[in-house]
Amino acid sequence: MSGDAASLPRAHFDDLWAGEQDPWGLESSWYEDRKRALVLAALPEAEYRRAAEPGCAGGALSVLLAPRCAELVCTDVSDTAVERARSRLAGFDHVRVERTDAFPPGRFDLVVVSELAYYFGRADRERFWATVVDALEPGGTLVAVHWVREAPEYPVDGGRVHDELAVVPGLGRVAEHREDDFRLDVYARVPPSARSVAQRVGLR
Numbered sequence: 257m258s259g260d261a262a263s264l265p266r267a268h269f270d271d272l273w274a275g276e277q278d279p280w281g282l283e284s285s286w287y288e289d290r291k292r293a294l295v296l297a298a299l300p301e302a303e304y305r306r307a308a309e310p311g312c313a314g315g316a317l318s319v320l321l322a323p324r325c326a327e328l329v330c331t332d333v334s335d336t337a338v339e340r341a342r343s344r345l346a347g348f349d350h351v352r353v354e355r356t357d358a359f360p361p362g363r364f365d366l367v368v369v370s371e372l373a374y375y376f377g378r379a380d381r382e383r384f385w386a387t388v389v390d391a392l393e394p395g396g397t398l399v400a401v402h403w404v405r406e407a408p409e410y411p412v413d414g415g416r417v418h419d420e421l422a423v424v425p426g427l428g429r430v431a432e433h434r435e436d437d438f439r440l441d442v443y444a445r446v447p448p449s450a451r452s453v454a455q456r457v458g459l460r
C-alpha cells in the first residue's frame with residue numbers, strides 16, 4: 257500500500273450499502289460501542305455550537321454527538337446511509353443529514369472524522385484536511401479516529417492517515433489514544449495555542 261492509490265469511488269460504498277444492512281458492524285459490535293464511548297469522552301468541550309460529521313453512515317455516532325451540539329451537519333456519499341441516518345436522527349430538529357461527498361459549507365467548532373480518511377487517495381486527503389482546517393473556528397476541535405490494522409482494499413492505512421494529520425498546519429494536538437486496533441487524535445485549530453481540558457475549565 258503506497259498511499260498513492262485513488263480514492264474509493266461512490267459506487268464502492270453504494271455496493272456495500274446495497275449488499276448489507278450494517279456493512280461495518282457499526283450497529284452491532286461491542287468494539288464499535290466502546291470506540292464511540294471513547295470518542296465522546298475525548299471531546300474537550302461539553303457542548304459545541306456547530307458540528308460536522310462527514311461519512312456518518314447510518315448515524316450510530318451522530319445520534320450520540322447530537323445531544324452535545326446546538327447544530328450538527330452529517331453527510332454521507334451513499335443514499336442508503338443518508339436514509340438510515342435521517343430516520344435514526346428524525347427526533348433531532350437541530351441535525352441535518354446531506355447526501356454529498358463534499359465537506360459541508362460554513363464554519364464549525366467541532367469536526368469528527370471517524371473511519372473515513374483512509375478511503376481517500378493522497379491528493380484528496382491533503383485537500384480534505386486543508387478544507388477541515390479552514391472550516392474550523394479558532395480553537396475548534398477536530399477528532400480523528402481510524403482503524404490501523406491491515407485493510408488492503410483501502411488506498412492508505414489508518415496509521416499513515418494519523419501520521420500525516422500530525423503535520424497538517426493549523427492544528428495543535430490536545431489528546432492522543434493508541435491501541436493495536438485504532439488511533440484516536442484530538443486537535444485544536446491553532447492559533448490560539450491548544451488548551452488542555454483543565455485549562456479550558458479553569459483548573460490551572
Ligand SMILES: C[S@@+](CC[C@H](N)C(=O)[O-])C[C@H]1O[C@@H](n2cnc3c(N)ncnc32)[C@H](O)[C@@H]1O
Nearest residue numbers: 269280311312313317332333334337357370371
Ligand atoms: C466506515 S463508515 C464510518 C461511519 C461513521 N463515521 C462511524 O465511524 O461510525 C464510512 C462511511 O463513509 C461514507 N463515505 C465514503 N466516502 C465518503 C465521502 N467522500 N464523503 C462522505 N461520506 C463518505 C461511506 O458511505 C460510509 O457510510
